[in-house]
Amino acid sequence: MDAAARTNALGEYLQARRGLVSPEHVGLPAGTRRRVPGLRREEVALLAGISADYYLRLERGRDSNPSLQVLEALARVLQLDDVETAWLWDLATPRPRVRRARPVERVPARLQHLLAALDVPAFVEGRYFDVLASNKAAVSLSPRLVPGENRLRSLLLDPAERGFHRDWEGAVASFVGAARKTLGHDESDPRAVELVGELSLASARFRTLWARHDVRALDGGSVTVDHPRVGPLDLHREKLPVGEVILVIYYPDEHSDSADKLHLLSTWDASAPNLALGPRT
Numbered sequence: 647m648d649a650a651a652r653t654n655a656l657g658e659y660l661q662a663r664r665g666l667v668s669p670e671h672v673g674l675p676a677g678t679r680r681r682v683p684g685l686r687r688e689e690v691a692l693l694a695g696i697s698a699d700y701y702l703r704l705e706r707g708r709d710s711n712p713s714l715q716v717l718e719a720l721a722r723v724l725q726l727d728d729v730e731t732a733w734l735w736d737l738a739t740p741r742p743r744v745r746r747a748r749p750v751e752r753v754p755a756r757l758q759h760l761l762a763a764l765d766v767p768a769f770v771e772g773r774y775f776d777v778l779a780s781n782k783a784a785v786s787l788s789p790r791l792v793p794g795e796n797r798l799r800s801l802l803l804d805p806a807e808r809g810f811h812r813d814w815e816g817a818v819a820s821f822v823g824a825a826r827k828t829l830g831h832d833e834s835d836p837r838a839v840e841l842v843g844e845l846s847l848a849s850a851r852f853r854t855l856w857a858r859h860d861v862r863a864l865d866g867g868s869v870t871v872d873h874p875r876v877g878p879l880d881l882h883r884e885k886l887p888v889g890e891v892i893l894v895i896y897y898p899d900e901h902s903d904s905a906d907k908l909h910l911l912s913t914w915d916a917s918a919p920n921l922a923l924g925p926r927t
Contacts, residue, residue, distance in 0.1 A: 656707070657705040659733070659734065659737055660705050660724070661705055662859035664684050665683045665684035666684055666858065667685050674689060690724070693719075694716070694720050694723045712738050729862060730860075733827065754889060757770055764781055766897040767783040767896040767897075767908070768784055768895045769781070770888075770893055771885075773828065774837055774838065775796055778793060780793060783908070787871075790806070790807055798825055798845065799844070801818060802818065802848070802851065803849060810871050812871060818851060818852075820864055821864060822856060823861055824863065826859065829841065867882070873911075875911065876910060880899070880903075881896045881904060
């Protein structure tokens with residue numbers, strides 16, 4: 647992405663984030679004559695200690711070099727967390743981008759062996775949230791965890807996946823925020839543009855969340871899912887970078903009801919073929 651596009655992205659981010667901050671949260675009266683949600687431009691400028699004209703230039707892409715002090719002040723006013731603040735700094739730091747074809751995502755042989763050895767659900771995820779490889783326990787947990795499925799597309803468009811997640815809204819918000827951080831930075835990436843375009847057309851929820859410009863680091867955590875065969879499962883999730891891919895592991899607390907249910911699933915599906923598939927290196 648060139649410097650002009652990145653500066654415009656900065657303006658879009660500032661506009662989206664100020665729309666999410668209520669006046670009351672920054673000590674301003676809400677009033678009754680507001681025509682826009684969140685803070686007005688002049689209010690952001692006042693609270694950040696900069697001129698309204700300068701802030702307007704930032705939002706409209708007419709200034710490409712805000713100082714660190716200005717960015718820190720804006721992050722404070724817009725109540726950005728560490729991940730969001732780092733994103734703000736990145737958007738405000740123009741740098742040349744080398745356009746090159748991305749290599750085919752491949753699963754290292756050692757990860758294939760690890761997947762086969764694990765007795766808990768595990769799969770390998772690529773940059774675009776494609777499932778590149780998975781083990782039998784993962785497919786027992788969800789038939790959508792097979793190579794070739796796209797996790798973001800499944801979560802947003804597959805009714806079975808929506809029913810699978812106890813907190814579907816929270817899962818979608820976190821996932822779209824992670825997608826913004828991973829995909830929303832490089833408009834020269836055709837696969838990213840295609841995926842965002844597809845989901846924007848197909849999912850109103852995606853359009854709404856994408857317009858918020860949330861950014862999230864989707865790493866570890868805990869989830870509750872409703873499995874159609876064994877009922878609720880309380881699981882921990884780890885996302886471990888291995889080279890250019892991510893190893894995702896779901897596991898229960900030891901000796902828990904969820905551990906017993908996962909063991910029951912693996913017993914039922916013991917005769918299924920090994921599904922740890924994917925291109926190897």
